[in-house]
Amino acid sequence: MRQPKRNIPWLVLLLAGILLLSACGGNNENNQNSAQGGGDGQAVAEYTLEKDGGEVVKVTQEEFDQFKGMKKVNDPYFEQRAALSETFEEDLLKQYVAVKILESQTSAEEMDQLKKEADEAYATITEQLNANEQLKEQWNSLLESNGLSEEEYKQYMLLQNNAITQLEKSITEDEMKKQYEERIAADPYAYLTSASVSHILITAGDTRTSDEALELAEEVKQKLDDGGDFAALAQQYSEDPGSKDNGGSYVDADINQWDADFRKAVLELPVGQISDPVETQFGYHIIRVDKRDVPTFEDASVQEIVKGELVEKKFQDFLANDLGSYLKEIDLPEE
Template sequence: MLHNKRKSAWRRPLLLIIAAMLVMTIAAACGSKNDNNGGNGGTEGGTPNTGATIATYTDGTVTDDEFTKYKTFFILMNPQAEMFLSIPQYEEQFLQEYIGYKILFDRMSDESKAAADADTEEFRTQFETAVNDQEELQTRLDEGGLTVDEAVDFFHLIMAVMKDAESKVTDEDVQAIFNEDPSALQTASVRHVLVATTDSQTQEELRTEEEALERAEDVKAQLEAGGDWQALAAEYSDDPGSKENGGLYEDVNVSQWVPEFKDAALTQEVGVIGDPVKTDFGYHVVLVEKRDELTYESLTDEQKNALRQTAASEVLNEFMQTELPELIQSIDLPQPEAPEGTEPPATEGTENGDAGTDGATEDGAEGNAPADETPANEEAPATEEETPAQ
């Protein structure tokens, strides 16, 4: 299930990826116990400058060994990123962002860095446990030349930068983010019957639009006459994710749905079956069972913290877009060897700037209601099985 999120050249903070993927990394236990938990002597904010220099920036450099270790750390936290980092344009953008983290970390006070200590120690405990329990994880560390101490330092680097950015966000900034799009946090409980025009697996036509609309109107009439949602959804719905559940999606963030379905969830009268709603998937017969009206005052601390992180991302984005390009003096990543007789792929337009990563998504969501599909950045695209509402 893909979400429609705020777009930015900065994308999601790396911290959010680490937080989301760490649990998956630890949970995917494999192999036998290994008592070797890495090397000694952590290297705060990066590794020693061994290896060839691949980037130069104001007051610093990045070597190939250091960058390899950072990529190894990132891939361990988010294995799906390995595919994207094999693409030169994405790899260069990733290196630029790493340089940005290092610059921001070096500018911070010791007090600001210490604000991330508690989270970092918690990360160390969990990560060491995972490495001890998973032989494969230790193997990946060894292959990337990465020690546990270095992984912890990378985590501290990212956490400290994010916390410092959050410290610059005021309550007024948080409320402004909410006011810009209150529906971004809106949840609703919705039942629907999808009458699809095409098969989600084969893309073959199931019925014409006219036939789908007629079928949807028939379902609506049966429901309005007292028909049972459980029975009618099981018989008529082409959404495998909800048809056996009476078509119900309960307390779901409406922002993950395609615009037409989202609009119905936000505007349709509660308790009243609306006219069939047309989306790219077909026609939906929709009943909004519950929709809590949101105000800024009614937000939970968790919701406000999510908005604060969004605002902090914009603080980082401002730096990455406006100041960082002027601080990077050179980037010289090794280029993949082109097949004999061919020219290497062009990387025009990626130096010190956005590498065409617009349209990132965040966490997947359970269920298979119509998802608002935006191109994925650092997450693997959902499969058709994950979005069978199509």
């Protein structure tokens, strides 16, 4: 499920689980308890909100468990990641502490704006869920199985935006330009998100084996090499219902929604050249790239992506170089 506001992939994985207990409609006393570690229970970590000093804040086991519950909701590979890392629990706890420190730096004015964004974002999610009853049931079941409510998830979105806002403050335009240039130098299509292509799909199935599908695809490719009209041949042979009646064409399509093998071919094929049959999970494609413009740094969508990459870098830098000045103790129970 996509998150409408400030949708930065690292944060979906990293902050999925931040749960502001007091923001679920409690009174001021509850809010104060949350700010000081989430209420009663065994402390699994202690930290301060100022470097090398200040009042000690405790993270309870209950609070950390809620973090993990939200993490599981947003990360389908949570269990696999946990199994592969001996320090997974400790790393997760450090991430939580880091985000709570960032939260403490938010002004009242910033919080008001971020809360508005979180409300708007969840309203969009709710609209999407209400349009698909099956998806809505799956989402509600996922929340329930992890002991979470919709209101708590909304608070996670608030905290997600909160952390991004604090990390973005130190990003300069020069840093963004440098990041863009380095990525483009390593991969000219690093920031390409859309392209216009035409293709003819030949599928295998009940009436045609894979070998027969390949043979037919090669015959169609030969017709194109002999001067055949791509649009006409697409209408005659293509078995992609989404494009065959449009000459096999997709205009300014999101390349990140495509099959990985199809996407790879589109990125590697010279513009205007017709490919040999390309195999994907759907069958064999004959592809022509009609347009593939690399977006410039001035493109607003590119700047959002670049900013997201720098936010991730800055968070990892905070974990590696700054967190130790705030973190006093970690005391996770032995398994």
